[in-house]
Amino acid sequence: MVFDFDVFTVGGCGRVGLPLSIAFAGKGLKVVAYDIDREKISSVQKGIMPFLEEGCDERLKLLINKNLVASGDLSLLSRSKFVIITIGTPVEEHLNPQYSAMKRFFIDLMPHFTKGQYVILRSTVYPGTTEKIHNLLKENGVLVNLAFCPERIAEGRALCELESLPQVVCAFDQETIWEVSKLFNLLTEEIVILDPIEGELAKLFTNVWRYIHFAIANQFYMIANQYGLDFYRIYEAMTHNYQRARGLPKPGFTAGPCLFKDTMQLAAFNNNNFFLGHAAMLINEGLPNYIVQKLKEKVDLRSKKAGILGMAYKADCDDRRDSLAYKLRKILELEAKEVYCSDVYVPDSSFISPEELLAQCDVVIVAAPHKEYKDLKLAKDKLLVDVWNFYGQGGRI
Template identity: 50%
Template sequence: MTIAEREQTTPFSRDVVIVGGCGRVGLPLGLALASRGLSVTLFDINTAAVASVNAGVMPFAEDGADALLGGLLAEGRLVASTDAAAVGTAEILVVVVGTPVDEHLSPDLAAVPQAIQRCAEHLRDGQLLVLRSTLYPGVTASTEKLLVQLGVEIDVAFCPERIAEGRALTELFDLPQIVSARSDRALGRAEKLFRHLTDEIVVLEPEEAELAKLFTNTWRYVKFATVNQFWMMVNDFGLDFARIRNAITHGYPRAADMPMPGFAAGPCLFKDTMQLAAFHRNNFVLGHAAMMINEGLPAYLVSRLEARFDLAASRVGILGTAFKGGSDDPRESLAYKLRKLLLPKAAQVLCTDRYVRDERLVDLDRVLAECDLLIIGAPHREYADLVTDRPLIDIWGLTGRGVRV
């Protein structure tokens, strides 16, 4: 009897298997579900991440995760595996593979089907497959068709993740969960799963849920672009945007959500804005304008530095290379774009980050000792009280000394 045949005749031994389970979306979800009493297997093809998890060591930083991981492993409620056969051991599969964009900024619709096909021989009738990451509209429907083609009777739901890195193990329990499915049975099963985490469930149709996730990230991206454009406008006029923003937001609730300027980056916001543009036949002027503003911010900053300093004779230090403050995640960080633009213009460029693992980075003390000009690339809290006699460029307003460049 083959493994696949044996799986079809044996009862499920686990509650949940998370495909891609050792990443920044899957692992916090696995920890959260296991902490609520479910048995969870994290299936991942990243052997290093699987080994790290099984050794009780988080492969990335996430508040509260270290305290949970060891205990859940010891109790047998959480385990990581590189064996695709694990997919057949649980009634519920959660797939955290999303839709990326390619080098042409077009959605790669093959990513989710490929992830499912890699473990297709282990799929079992009666399972519930929950798609969890950001999807291009229509991918849930195409997944349903794929499972029919594979000849398995599996319910499908799309329940988008809504967490912010670093706060996942708080937000998984505090935020309402969006649940969508085509059938009442699939919807009920998905709702039952996520009621282990939260009592507040928001029900949508799959296509509505797919767009809700894209709208959420695009809204944030456009909001950041608006403020970045404001900052450049004010900065060109020789004024300090921080003072204007403080006046606007002080005691005025309708402007309370206006952020400070800064690099709008990371693995989601830009990507999802481009997905939404593709969905509407690239007729998304606002989204493309936001992309030009946010992606152009490092170039604007370099142009202002050239006007103010002799870059060719300056050693420049970039403080922070993560895509956001307090994170160890450098994916799509615009601090690296800033570095790339500065390399041919400055005498030397040194980068530092206490959280990010990158062999190109150096210690903060070396940057402070050797560099003539400092730029905050990621708003880590440690930089707020930095003591230095060198010019410090802080477009984030982290130091409270103004944001004019």
């Protein structure tokens, strides 16, 4: 069977789908970045990235309407050899898994699948989903080859990580493993082969492991702070020329669209018997509350204007999904006289400039330490909360 396109990414204008489409197009493949978001499609068609991603702006401009097309036309799916699914993980508002949404999604795609295609699930999924989809396709006589290849990039570093991280390839037969491995070998040399359920768990374990690591740092920070100590003095001593403590991350807001959600997926998979994961969730999600409680002990917040510097979920990033800065804002709105927010990357007409924020506010909390904030100067009479120790003055509240 000869296909017109090599790769068709579903969710192709998203944070995972677009860099992946760009990476494959950059290797000479013909790629369709398919999406249902009209605004994103139109932006990509003009060669403009809809979000920040290092190195993508230039590459997109070079490839668009040549090897790469952005489209909302689902009929192109049947003309593509590899179909890569990169839509968001189906979860409901309490982060419970929603297999029914994934099932519906595949039922809708079914009329477009062609015999002999390779369908690759790239989204993070609830363990067992790949097998369920495999059975669903079989029961409906859809003769495609299904694989699961989890995305492991960190936002902002997608292009370089796609070409440096080993790719995990999981499928139900050798031929699919071979073909899909050949595809990913265009990006990276190393391929790790697992069974689908192992791969699904490997992806969740990876994110949960990180989430728990950050929780350890945040818990240590809060313990030290409770005793009036600056955790960073202890942290430096622990990690200085001492290999075994090197893996300890620094404290800070642990947020974003993946780590918390994936920890809850793993908890659901284990019938909610996941004390460590739930404890990590309480610690990480509780950090904004802790900050406000400590501030209340220090100053009369009701008479203070509070400012949040950086609303994205992490530094140097424009993604605000599940950012703890917004949770902090909600709590401060209850406790402080006024709350102001600023972010150099996240567009929002209600935000003020960082300089204005520093001038206006009595208390300034660094939520996302964007590099642009490094040279900001805060007047001595203002209170700075810098859990990240971004300004090198310690993290004590």
